[in-house]
Amino acid sequence: MSDIRNPESCREHPGEKRAGFERRFRAAGIAWPEYCARWLAAERCGGKRREALARKIESGEPLAYALGHVPFRELDLGIDRRALIPRPETEELAGLALEALRGMPGPPERRRVVDVGTGSGCVALSLAHEFPGPAYVATDASSAALELARENAVRNGLDPGPEWRETDLLAGIEGAFDLVVSNPPYVTTAEWEALEPSVRKYEPAAALRAGADGLDLIRRLLPAAHAVLGSGGVLLMEIGAGQADAVRGLLRAAGFGRIDVIRDRAGKDRFARAHKT
Secondary structure, eight states: OOOTTOGGGSOOOOHHHHHHHHHHHHHTTOSSHHHHHHHHHHSOOOHHHHHHHHHHHHTTOOHHHHHTEEEETTEEEEOOTTSOOOOHHHHHHHHHHHHHHHTSSSOGGGOEEEEESOTTTHHHHHHHHHSOSSEEEEEESOHHHHHHHHHHHHHTTOOSOSEEEESSTTTTOOOOEEEEEEOOOOBOHHHHHHSOHHHHHHSOGGGTBOOTTSOHHHHHHHHHHHHHEEEEEEEEEEOOTTOHHHHHHHHHHTTOEEEEEEEOTTSOEEEEEEEOO
16 A cells, blocks of 8 residues: 555656645645645545545644554554554664564564553554564553554454553553563653644644653653563663653663663664663
């Protein structure tokens, strides 16, 4: 299917109609009007459906929510307001998790992995799809998000997929796990106020906001992750730009060693990796 992050991969629609969508989106003040117009033009649907989608986008609804699906690595995920729209950085997080799993000795069937704050299920399902064998658990505090994640397991032929658990972070989850992976909320109060209106209006605030310094959830997650990891287990976590030093300190305080901060494709400190030693 067409890649929502790469308009050049989209199937072309007659240029004048695509240009018309772009003019409309630009006039409405929509971010990335050309990008949205190209992807809308590539969507396989009739004229009435396409016009209805255009009106949603004009109103400020995020493109992925308007279309109802989004590509994530090798999967096509259904997406709506029950969960955060997966970003390219989280695809990178899934890739790092796959690298970690593939580098672990012994048969995959002996591995246990937990995805904390799974949302749409994007990371857990990608791991289950690309590296079958381990026992996967995915948690979220939102029953609505878990419902969407289960739907995505069916949508991608991965049913029953991971064990889905409605819980706060890792409450009630017992170890020992080989890998804890998480994209927790890490947006600061100031960053939240500066986000595009479409994000603040449509996407679940609980999946983004994490207090004045963006570390409220991370502070609670790290000791819980350390408790459920087995000896030598790995924690992989997405973090906010500018949080690297603070996260290193929190990881050390939680008992982790061999701590690395990894940059994303944009060159920003985006991922923390640590080991239970």
